[in-house]
Amino acid sequence: MDTANGAVRMIPENVDGALLQRILDSHKPLDAKKFDAKPLLDAVEDIIRRVEGSNGKASQGDLGRMMEPWIHETIKKVSCELSCKCSGATANTREVALVLLQSLGSYSWEAKAVITLAAFAANYGSYLLVSQLYERNDPFVKSVAFLQLSPNQSKQTHSTFKSEALKVVKAILYLTKYIVDVRTFQSQNAMLTSIFNAYEDDLAKAVYLSILSTVASESLLMSTVALGYEYEPTATDAQVFSSLAIELKSVRMELGSQMESWKKYIEEIIVLEDYGRLVRKFKGTYTNNMEILKALLWKESQATMIYNCSTKMQEEMNKLSGKHVLLYFSNLEQLSEDEISILSEKYERKLTPYEIVWVPIMDESISWNEEIAKYFKKTRDSMPWYCINEPFKLGKAVIKYIKEVWKFKDRSQLVVLNPQGKFVKSGAVDLFWIWEKSVFASESTNIKEEDEQLWKGTMIQLLQDTLGETINEWIDARKYIFLFGGEDTKWIQEFVEYACNVVKDANIEFVMMYVGKSNLSWKTHQKIFEQKNPNFNIIFRFTEKKYMSSFWATLQSIWQTRVESGKSIVDDMTMENIVTLLSFDASAGGWAAICRGSSPKMAKAQDETILNLLKNYTTWAALNKQVGFVDALIQKIKEGKTYESYHDCYSLAVVANIGSTPKKVKCLICGKVMKSFITYSCCPDL
Known part of the structure; x- marks a missing residue:
């Protein structure tokens, strides 16, 4: 320990293997003495608060009746050791701390730290009481102060010590409290003793740092008492105590991290046990639910x-x-x-x-x-x-x-x-x-x-509930069902016009159902059909937005079920139709899907492809008579879909589940968590 003007300079040190062994050797836990640390820590905190100028804690009752006499004797003994060994220029902070650990060898780790801090608080409190009463005109108080304090002490207040070391003392208190919490937690979870033993060295280091810091604070206190106003803390002293406060906080946070990991581990064990009971519960047989x-x-x-x-x-x-x-x-x-x-x-x-x-x-x-x-x-x-x-x-x-x-x-x-x-x-x-x-x-x-x-039903059959009750009549009558969607008003008008012309020429019974888009606002939906078009009168459409949302959500859920389970709950043709409609929904243009009754065959095309086919129906009217309307349309769509020719690739956008996206994002306007989507695309930028 170096000294300057009688002040103590303690450089915070790393605990190497040799030092750690000395610390562990001092611990003799065969009959470790334990006690309730709370009353002592409350008393220490009370003293610190009063030094800071705030009110102390409410009365903790008669502390003397809360603890055994041997605890007071031990605190008194350590107080004397601190006062004696920390006075003068020959004191060695490390050796004093190790001596205290030896004298407290039979106590539990947390008791060592608590008793040492309480002993320091007793010395510090006595000094404060005498120094604060010195200026009173009470001859008895002046005589006591004269005998206990430096001759220069009348001009010296406790403020110097407060400004230099109070942060360290508070940090010691917080660390000691956490050491007590850790030991209490360990005693309440004896099933993890083997795990706790692996961290015994860390706890020993924390106790040593607490006692070492207390010794340093006591040395500074003794310098203040001995030299009075002649004592001038150096910049190095201030830096050392600042570093010490940081180290104490760091060790406390490490202990906190360890305890949180233990809590998490215990919680995982409890969850697994409860989970096992729940699994067994569901295997049982009961008379009611x-x-x-x-x-x-x-x-x-x-x-x-x-x-x-x-x-x-x-x-x-x-x-x-x-x-x-x-x-x-x-x-x-x-x-x-x-x-x-x-x-x-x-x-x-x-x-x-x-x-x-x-x-x-x-x-x-x-x-x-x-x-x-x-x-x-x-x-x-x-x-x-x-x-x-x-x-x-x-x-x-x-x-x-x-x-x-x-x-x-x-x-x-x-x-x-x-x-x-x-x-x-x-x-x-x-x-x-x-x-x-x-x-x-x-x-x-x-x-x-x-x-x-x-689930063996076709796509139209599976969507009966979302399309409305009249769909059953269409299926029973084997009508041609024209489903179409998108939000391009011009495209919709052209599609409806061409479709009406074609069914008239082909002499088929048909119905048209507009299903919109999954993300189409109801206001836009309503606006589309505000146009004065006589053909719009024959179009069936959803009466409320929720029904349109349900239609698309059902398609997405069927597809999502296949993705999550790895197998399809519907047959291949039905799944192909569902995926195609979802891909159409992800595109910007209009689209149509045409089938007859509940038949699984469905002709599907987008934008200009379907418009051109309907517009030029006369070129494939003969084919219609040979194979039927839907089959003829499917054949013509395939003829125009070679990779070498111009084509519109499909894309697919579906709601992403938790686990498939990195995080949740909230809307900047309303603050709600936004839905995330995954988009699949075949040939971007074509």
């Missing part, structure tokens, strides 16, 4: 109440007992109002007695706050079914089960449980209209076979 619903939606400590969104009242969970229950999983931030509206219509017209429970899944990166709570309540009150009360309390094991077993990602999903709580089926909400009937079949029915039969 209450066992399963309680395990999924409520923790043992929670009251089993559920919110009725329709009545805006809390109800007992047994309202769901003995019924089919559809668990409606969705992302809390990206739930579509159109989806809620469409599903609400289905729910209110249900033929089978089932209930829906909305279970919003929160992103782990988002914390529950007042704004989110307000949005959650507003959204649930727009629904006619049930909802869980506190989404943020949904168990992590439950979320893991939902994501891993039921494959929930970011798309809204329905999971069907039968009246006994047995899993029946899960699927995208957009596809519920297709598989709804199969999941409520009787026990004697093979649900899997019935479900597979449903």
Whole structure:
């Protein structure tokens, strides 16, 4: 230890192997003495606060009655060692710290740091009391101060020490508190003792740094007491204490990082155990669905109440007992109002007695706050079914089960449980209209076979629900169905005109259905048909935006199911038709897809290709009579699609799920999380 003007200069040092071994050798934990450190740390903090000029903590009660006498004796002993060994120019900060570790060898690691800091606080507090009372006109106080302080102390206040070392003392306090927290955490999680033992060296280093810094602070205090106003801290002293404060904070943060990693590890163990119990629970057999619903939606400590969104009242969970229950999983931030509206219509017209429970899944990166709570309540009150009360309390094991077993990602999903709580089926909400009937079949029915039969339908059959009830009449009458979309008003007018002329010449029964675009605003949709065109009167179109959204969402969900599962739930021709329509939707121009009734064959083309074919119908009228209208049109479209000739390549844009995109992006205008899309393109820039 170097000295200048009697001041101590302690250079913060790295703990090498030899020094670490001396620290560890001083520790004799066979019968480590432990005690409640909180009262001592509260007293130390009280002293620091008063030095800063703020009010101390509220009375902690009679500290003498909170601790055993031996603790006071130990603090007194360490106080004396600090005062004696830190006085004069021969003190060595490292050796003093090691001596203290030896004398406290039988104490636990956290006790060593707490007792040393408490001993320093006792010395510092005594100095402050005497120096502050010195100027009083009390002969007794002046006599005591005269004996304890430097002759120059009457002109010296404690402010010099405060400005030089108070940050270090506070940093020692914060580190010591964290050491206590770490040891408390370790004692509460004995199952991880083997892991904690691997970090014993780090804890020992932290305790050593705490005691070493306390010794340095005591040395500075002794210099202040001994020299009074003659003591002038140097710039080097200030720099050393500044570095020491930074190092203390750094070690505290490292300990904090370690404890967070332990907490995460323990949480993972708990989640895995809870997940395992949930898996076993679903393998069981029950007389009703209450066992399963309680395990999924409520923790043992929670009251089993559920919110009725329709009545805006809390109800007992047994309202769901003995019924089919559809668990409606969705992302809390990206739930579509159109989806809620469409599903609400289905729910209110249900033929089978089932209930829906909305279970919003929160992103782990988002914390529950007042704004989110307000949005959650507003959204649930727009629904006619049930909802869980506190989404943020949904168990992590439950979320893991939902994501891993039921494959929930970011798309809204329905999971069907039968009246006994047995899993029946899960699927995208957009596809519920297709598989709804199969999941409520009787026990004697093979649900899997019935479900597979449903998916064998053609694209038109699968879209019956989204296209409206009249589609069934068109199918039964085997009419030619002209689906078309886009937002180019001029193209739409030309297409409708040419189509009307062709069907008249071909003498076929037809209907026309405008399906718009997936991202078409309803205002634009309405504006297109404001044009005075007599042919527009025969066009069927969606009466509300939500139906148009549902049409495109259904197509995307069927395609997405194939991407996620690696296999198609529909046959190849149906999937080809779906992908083609999605690619048309991603393009800028108009398009048409024509089929007859429920036939899987569909003629599909875009822009000028379909317009030119319809305009020049006379060139392939004979072919129509030979093979039929749709087959003739398919053949003519293929004839014009050689790679060497000019062609419009397809592109495909679909909603991206979490995991396929790097992050979420919020709208700069409204603040809502925007949907992300993946675009596939064949030949860009052609």
